[in-house]
Amino acid sequence: MLKDITIGQYFPGDSVIHRLDARFKIVFSILAAAMLFTAQNFIGLGIAAVFIIMCYAVSGIRFRMILKSLKPIVPLIIFTGVLNLFFIKGEEILLSWWIITIHTDGLRTSAFMVVRIITLITGMSLLTYTSSPIMLTDAIESLLSPLKKLRFPVHELAMMMMIALRFIPLLIEETDKIMMAQKARGANLDAKGLIKKAKALIPILIPLFISAFKRANELAMAMECRCYRGGEGRTRLKKLKASILDFLAFGLILCVFGIIIANNFAF
Amino acid sequence: MEIIKTENLYFDYEIYDDKGNVVEKNPALHGVNLTVQKGEFLAVLGHNGSGKSTLAKHFNGILLPSRGKVFVNNIDVSDDSRIYEIRQTVGMVFQNPDNQIVAAIVEEDVAFALENLGVPPDEIRERIDEAMKLVDIYKYHKHAPHRLSGGQKQRVAIAGVIAMRPMCIVLDEPTAMLDPKGRKEVMGTIKMLNEKGITIVLITHYMEEAAQARRVVVMDKGAIIMDGTPKEIFSEVEKLKAVGLDVPQVTELAYELRKAGVKLPANILNEDECAKELAVILKEGRDLLQ
Numbered sequence: 001m002l003k004d005i006t007i008g009q010y011f012p013g014d015s016v017i018h019r020l021d022a023r024f025k026i027v028f029s030i031l032a033a034a035m036l037f038t039a040q041n042f043i044g045l046g047i048a049a050v051f052i053i054m055c056y057a058v059s060g061i062r063f064r065m066i067l068k069s070l071k072p073i074v075p076l077i078i079f080t081g082v083l084n085l086f087f088i089k090g091e092e093i094l095l096s097w098w099i100i101t102i103h104t105d106g107l108r109t110s111a112f113m114v115v116r117i118i119t120l121i122t123g124m125s126l127l128t129y130t131s132s133p134i135m136l137t138d139a140i141e142s143l144l145s146p147l148k149k150l151r152f153p154v155h156e157l158a159m160m161m162m163i164a165l166r167f168i169p170l171l172i173e174e175t176d177k178i179m180m181a182q183k184a185r186g187a188n189l190d191a192k193g194l195i196k197k198a199k200a201l202i203p204i205l206i207p208l209f210i211s212a213f214k215r216a217n218e219l220a221m222a223m224e225c226r227c228y229r230g231g232e233g234r235t236r237l238k239k240l241k242a243s244i245l246d247f248l249a250f251g252l253i254l255c256v257f258g259i260i261i262a263n264n265f266a267f
Numbered sequence: 268m269e270i271i272k273t274e275n276l277y278f279d280y281e282i283y284d285d286k287g288n289v290v291e292k293n294p295a296l297h298g299v300n301l302t303v304q305k306g307e308f309l310a311v312l313g314h315n316g317s318g319k320s321t322l323a324k325h326f327n328g329i330l331l332p333s334r335g336k337v338f339v340n341n342i343d344v345s346d347d348s349r350i351y352e353i354r355q356t357v358g359m360v361f362q363n364p365d366n367q368i369v370a371a372i373v374e375e376d377v378a379f380a381l382e383n384l385g386v387p388p389d390e391i392r393e394r395i396d397e398a399m400k401l402v403d404i405y406k407y408h409k410h411a412p413h414r415l416s417g418g419q420k421q422r423v424a425i426a427g428v429i430a431m432r433p434m435c436i437v438l439d440e441p442t443a444m445l446d447p448k449g450r451k452e453v454m455g456t457i458k459m460l461n462e463k464g465i466t467i468v469l470i471t472h473y474m475e476e477a478a479q480a481r482r483v484v485v486m487d488k489g490a491i492i493m494d495g496t497p498k499e500i501f502s503e504v505e506k507l508k509a510v511g512l513d514v515p516q517v518t519e520l521a522y523e524l525r526k527a528g529v530k531l532p533a534n535i536l537n538e539d540e541c542a543k544e545l546a547v548i549l550k551e552g553r554d555l556l557q
Contacts, residue, residue, distance in 0.1 A: 162369070162370060169411070170365055218361060218366035221329060222361055224354075225327060225354060226358075226379055227355060227383045227431070236382055237392065238375075
């Protein structure tokens with residue numbers, strides 16, 4: 001059923017990685033990405049990949065989930081792989097057949113890029129697997145808070161994300177209902193052809209929009225009744241708190257980063 | 268002691284043109300004078316468009332009077348500087364539970380009002396746990412609201428208001444979108460809260476719910492036309508019917524029997540009462556009709 005779609009892909013757990021402060025986890029993810037792009041050879045990349053796989057092992061997320069996270073980017077992986085394979089030229093020719101020539105350098109770069117993308121996505125997915133959407137929203141609000149000085153609406157952005165998370169399942173359910181209601185009235189929703197398909201959407205979108213506006217109106221009133229007045233002077237039920245664990249993890253990541261940089265110079 | 272008091276309250280819904288000028292005024296309230304005492308359980312009855320929801324929205328400054336005054340705990344609701352004090356005193360629960368739940372997790376939503384008020388986290392935790400236990404939704408505190416039933420969702424909304432520790436709760440047709448089971452749950456919660464000393468104003472068009480209140484006010488065309496105990500109100504069956512309202516089924520039955528000549532008291536409100544009275548008559552004499 002449409003209702004059962006989960007937003008984000010959070011797997012609740014109680015591992016060390018789950019317990020890390022979400023703000024740190026976001027920073028770690030950025031560092032991990034930087035790490036992958038700093039690594040200039042397979043040894044560096046290998047170290048980073050082993051590190052990420054170890055993180056998965058610690059988090060208790062099943063390895064099957066790695067494959068699931070890679071599914072949507074398979075075309076990108078293939079595209080990058082093929083492109084690099086055929087268009088990178090080196091001195092050594094590995095294979096030559098008809099108009100296709102594959103150079104050793106091409107094969108190496110291609111493999112390197114593919115491994116890099118795979119580890120990158122795998123690493124990033126760990127963030128959403130181990131932190132709830134609310135934790136992430138709070139973390140983003142907290143990380144962006146220096147931008148408040150530049151009048152960037154950080155709190156409003158976080159509130160919008162929170163409300164969106166709350167209402168997406170509701171609106172999905174509603175779309176479902178509207179579709180059924182319109183079908184019952186004889187709307188042809190399975191029309192073929194692009195224009196006809198677009199036209200078929202109108203009787204679904206219009207009621208959906210009207211109801212969304214009505215909901216927004218009522219929600220605003222309910223929020224006012226509960227004394228909502230923006231981010232000024234607001235406290236939070238759950239305060240994000242950095243613990244020793246976060247700093248230890250930070251240290252560990254910096255170590256791995258250091259090893260990768262050293263490795264670049266060594267070879 | 269009075270908690271809500273309206274003095275000669277008028278309200279018009281105004282329709283503006285593009286330049287911000289008033290093109291049309293739709294009067295919704297005509298000189299409402301109403302006093303709600305502390306600890307009271309008041310039901311406001313009226314059919315659609317009678318102005319009962321409009322009236323309710325004046326009780327915590329969501330709407331401000333066009334003319335006249337509204338006082339909450341002796342504070343004028345037009346006093347902008349004390350509006351949050353007023354909204355903390357009078358909490359409000361609306362019809363559709365889905366549209367008043369803000370957060371994607373039950374306990375986060377119950378905490379919403381307290382977060383807005385800047386309550387420290389430890390105290391928030393204490394107060395929301397208390398509120399959730401009171402309305403019996405504590406076991407769902409980590410759930411996503413859209414997985415709960417209508418009655419449960421409405422109780423989450425009530426908990427979110429209770430957490431503010433208000434003196435009064437105004438409920439605007441809180442059961443209109445619920446199934447019978449959810450309706451029963453919510454009515455039970457409302458009665459329990461009233462017993463704990465919280466003033467309840469229940470806007471409704473269900474006669475059976477109004478019959479459970481201690482005082483009933485009937486509205487029609489933006490004015491209060493009747494005010495009294497449920498027994499007093501429901502004994503005037505014709506007057507209620509004239510403004511498009513029904514009476515509880517038992518009252519209707521008693522009314523019809525009386526019209527047919529059976530000697531029944533006029534103010535019967537529940538089945539037990541009716542059965543008892545009928546039993547007495549049946550025992551006493553065979554000549555039911557006189």
